[in-house]
Amino acid sequence: MSEATKQSVGTIGGYTVLRREPLERLEGAFIQLEHERTGARHIHIECGDDNNGFTILFPTPPRDSTGVAHILEHVVLAGSQRFPVHDPFFSMTRRSLATFMNAFTSADWTAYPFSTRNAKDFSNLLDVYLDATFYPRLEQDAFMQEGIRFEFEIPDDPRSGLRYKGIVFNEMKGALASPAAAMQRAMGKALFPELTYEHVSGGDPEHIPELTWQELRDFHASHYHPSNAFFYTYGDRPLEATLEAIERNVLSRFERISIDSSIPFVKRFSQPASLTEPYPAVAGEDNSRRSQALTAWVTVPSSDSFRLLSLKVLTEVLLSNSGSPLRKALIDSKLGTAMADGTGLQDDYKESVFGAGLKDIRTEDSSKVEQVVLDTLTKLAKVGVDPAQVDAVIHRLEFEKRERSNAGFPYALKVMFSCLPAYNYGGDPYASMNFDADLARLQQERKDGRWFESVIRTELLDNSHRALLTIVPDPDLEDRKHKKELERLALIEATLSEPDRNKIVEDALRLKSAQDARQDLSVLPTLELSDIPMKFEPLAPRSTAIGGASVDFYVLPTNGVTYLDIRSAFVVSGRALDRNVKPFVEILADLTSRLEIDPARLKEIIAETATRLESSLANLGFQFAILLAQSKLTPEGALNERLQGIRMLHSMRELAKLDEQQLGPVIDELQAIRTALFRAEAIQVVVTCEESTVATVSEHLASLVESLPTEREKTRSPKPPAQDPVPEARIAPVPVAFNVRTFKTVRYTNADAPALLVLANYLRDTFLHKELREKGGAYGGYAQASTGAGLFMLGSYRDPNIIRTYTVYDRAVRWVLDSPIEAEQLKEAILGACGDVDPLESPDIKGRREAVNRLTGFTLQERERFKQRLLHVTSEDLRRVTSRYLADGSGVQVTVAGADLIEAARKEHPELFAVVEPV
Numbered sequence: 001m002s003e004a005t006k007q008s009v010g011t012i013g014g015y016t017v018l019r020r021e022p023l024e025r026l027e028g029a030f031i032q033l034e035h036e037r038t039g040a041r042h043i044h045i046e047c048g049d050d051n052n053g054f055t056i057l058f059p060t061p062p063r064d065s066t067g068v069a070h071i072l073e074h075v076v077l078a079g080s081q082r083f084p085v086h087d088p089f090f091s092m093t094r095r096s097l098a099t100f101m102n103a104f105t106s107a108d109w110t111a112y113p114f115s116t117r118n119a120k121d122f123s124n125l126l127d128v129y130l131d132a133t134f135y136p137r138l139e140q141d142a143f144m145q146e147g148i149r150f151e152f153e154i155p156d157d158p159r160s161g162l163r164y165k166g167i168v169f170n171e172m173k174g175a176l177a178s179p180a181a182a183m184q185r186a187m188g189k190a191l192f193p194e195l196t197y198e199h200v201s202g203g204d205p206e207h208i209p210e211l212t213w214q215e216l217r218d219f220h221a222s223h224y225h226p227s228n229a230f231f232y233t234y235g236d237r238p239l240e241a242t243l244e245a246i247e248r249n250v251l252s253r254f255e256r257i258s259i260d261s262s263i264p265f266v267k268r269f270s271q272p273a274s275l276t277e278p279y280p281a282v283a284g285e286d287n288s289r290r291s292q293a294l295t296a297w298v299t300v301p302s303s304d305s306f307r308l309l310s311l312k313v314l315t316e317v318l319l320s321n322s323g324s325p326l327r328k329a330l331i332d333s334k335l336g337t338a339m340a341d342g343t344g345l346q347d348d349y350k351e352s353v354f355g356a357g358l359k360d361i362r363t364e365d366s367s368k369v370e371q372v373v374l375d376t377l378t379k380l381a382k383v384g385v386d387p388a389q390v391d392a393v394i395h396r397l398e399f400e401k402r403e404r405s406n407a408g409f410p411y412a413l414k415v416m417f418s419c420l421p422a423y424n425y426g427g428d429p430y431a432s433m434n435f436d437a438d439l440a441r442l443q444q445e446r447k448d449g450r451w452f453e454s455v456i457r458t459e460l461l462d463n464s465h466r467a468l469l470t471i472v473p474d475p476d477l478e479d480r481k482h483k484k485e486l487e488r489l490a491l492i493e494a495t496l497s498e499p500d501r502n503k504i505v506e507d508a509l510r511l512k513s514a515q516d517a518r519q520d521l522s523v524l525p526t527l528e529l530s531d532i533p534m535k536f537e538p539l540a541p542r543s544t545a546i547g548g549a550s551v552d553f554y555v556l557p558t559n560g561v562t563y564l565d566i567r568s569a570f571v572v573s574g575r576a577l578d579r580n581v582k583p584f585v586e587i588l589a590d591l592t593s594r595l596e597i598d599p600a601r602l603k604e605i606i607a608e609t610a611t612r613l614e615s616s617l618a619n620l621g622f623q624f625a626i627l628l629a630q631s632k633l634t635p636e637g638a639l640n641e642r643l644q645g646i647r648m649l650h651s652m653r654e655l656a657k658l659d660e661q662q663l664g665p666v667i668d669e670l671q672a673i674r675t676a677l678f679r680a681e682a683i684q685v686v687v688t689c690e691e692s693t694v695a696t697v698s699e700h701l702a703s704l705v706e707s708l709p710t711e712r713e714k715t716r717s718p719k720p721p722a723q724d725p726v727p728e729a730r731i732a733p734v735p736v737a738f739n740v741r742t743f744k745t746v747r748y749t750n751a752d753a754p755a756l757l758v759l760a761n762y763l764r765d766t767f768l769h770k771e772l773r774e775k776g777g778a779y780g781g782y783a784q785a786s787t788g789a790g791l792f793m794l795g796s797y798r799d800p801n802i803i804r805t806y807t808v809y810d811r812a813v814r815w816v817l818d819s820p821i822e823a824e825q826l827k828e829a830i831l832g833a834c835g836d837v838d839p840l841e842s843p844d845i846k847g848r849r850e851a852v853n854r855l856t857g858f859t860l861q862e863r864e865r866f867k868q869r870l871l872h873v874t875s876e877d878l879r880r881v882t883s884r885y886l887a888d889g890s891g892v893q894v895t896v897a898g899a900d901l902i903e904a905a906r907k908e909h910p911e912l913f914a915v916v917e918p919v
């Protein structure tokens, strides 16, 4: 904000209110404050939403790839002055009804957000978050556990081989294995030389071992200070109370210091650059067309809300759908099949990056891809951008602004992310979240001349700060890195004296005993079972029949948006502003009754899907393992695996081999499926809208239903049977493992279901988290009860182990049966289970969810009964369901992992898997 506007419009406690602006769409206000003495900055979004949000954010630009900011984020959450337990953050997740709790490290900031609907919970979490960030213990043991340490292969045997261990060390091995991560790394290195972005902010496993505990503490002292802090709050809780708590707990104990965490603008290139970066691929596969090329430019400052909006609109116009000119030109070139990772606009750098390119190319075609991008932009700058496409994009932006959805992520925090670039990089956060003024200016510029054509010229074509980034598959990369790591360790090991070795053993044993030690969690604030709301808000649809189809209207305050789902076994859904209901329903009618499938377009979609799946194998490992295990237990699981699992990947690979002419039978099959699904008698329509729109929607729906065929249903093909329940391993290009063991249980109507849900929470929080994450070094250890599907899962995520993890699963079951279950831990597990059955909703999801609940019989009464039963689950119940469902050896197990890990596990235990195949 400029000095001219930096005038006080009042004070609250020790804060100066710098600005107060109305936010019409939220019927609230935007309030910007600064703490006088320390300089701490604060934005509050005042509105009627009871899901209150909080975030504390620090700019933390790293100067190397040791992952200091990321490891600090982990260590900060490992105990603080007021809450000196070794894991207050994870402990709080089970003493709270938070609708969101997490921490993020980005390229140049670290943020700690949460949200909750419960007032007591908000104060509890605020206390814990403030104490964690400003007064962490930062103990050496926490640094070693979370970050990096030496340990022997067998921790108490100093001759078993020196290894690196640490949660972030493993997390980053997994995170950096994908092509997308390689592209991100190439972008930082090529476009931002000598700036913070040339480093791997999360930490490169090759450099993480260089970080020392002292450096970590220094980084905290110089960055986690009120003078470098950005606070954010949102919701209906009075601002004064929150500010008072922040001041009392933190700000009153600090003095202003001078911290320069700003990032300079990059020195602009006079010549375009290029860079090639390898990514790990599976050996033995055809990797000849697995490269990616991206042309990327450094463009406008991310703090400049107007120029950023212009570029955002332009990016959407160029790339958002198959008809967008740049996307179309790239796909039509046939050099590759899908948009490269990094395509689009990234505003989480100080200066935004625009990129466009292709996946699935031959390495030698990289510069041809760039030429297509440049030629297309040159042509557009000359002949002009289609104004209708610009209008469509602007319409969508306005739509998104109107929507207050908690889908995927609480709206309370979405608002923060929408103003974050401006807030963090010194721009105007109000302008960027409430972009009416910028939009009006943009429309004026469009009227005055060829605005987007000139943006294409100045920001892209005439801007020589550009790089051609090529990422290439390298089947030996992981192997080389692994060998290099072992060689490095061998060199270090050769220098170790006997006392050094003993110290490493001592450290390992001390860490282990600290992890096992009982902790006094009573210092942490907590909710009680009596704080849990027991009633669900009743929500009844207005049900009617329109031409043979059943239609449920859910009348809710949707802020002028209509949501519509056409259901049967397959859902077509959409949303539109109320004034556009007619064309909206017409489009749905086209899709359901008059769809023409173009072979060329189908070919493109198949190729794009196949490519996207292949390039995200590193991230899909967990999902694939879960679905494959479930396919071995139930017919529904087998079906799901075909739709979303490895079998789907295989089908996509087969389809991708067909050329356009061979797609005829596929199209016939798709058309047959469509007509079987969308018959007037078979469909169910769910509409969520405001009262004033019900009549219009009904009218247009009538003509939609009329256009559907009325023929009787043909015989359905039966569900596939469950697969052979043998243990299976799938090899994927990742240096980590995903290990899953799944059991068949019962659905929510069964009296055992509530106990199974509590058991999942109990196992995860008390045993698996400790054994798999803290001790085993996996990024996550989970237990999950799917009360809808009647399944129970134990799983590990980005795990360095296979056999050890399966042993932990065995021990977990025995542990429930043989060890005492403490009342406090049972209470926490019940709290967690109650949160699971009462997720955060918003009008757009409420109607839809209620429709599913009614369809599956999980009605309001059933849910209330289920929740009542949850409150009464006893430790005896936990033991009973454990022995009934988990202890009989009926679980099936599936691992998706890198080849090395699977091979090592089989060497040790040849019978471990009955099937070992590539994904």
Ligand SMILES: [Zn+2]
Pocket (backbone or CB within 6 Å): 070, 074, 168, 171
């Ligand atoms: Zn992490």
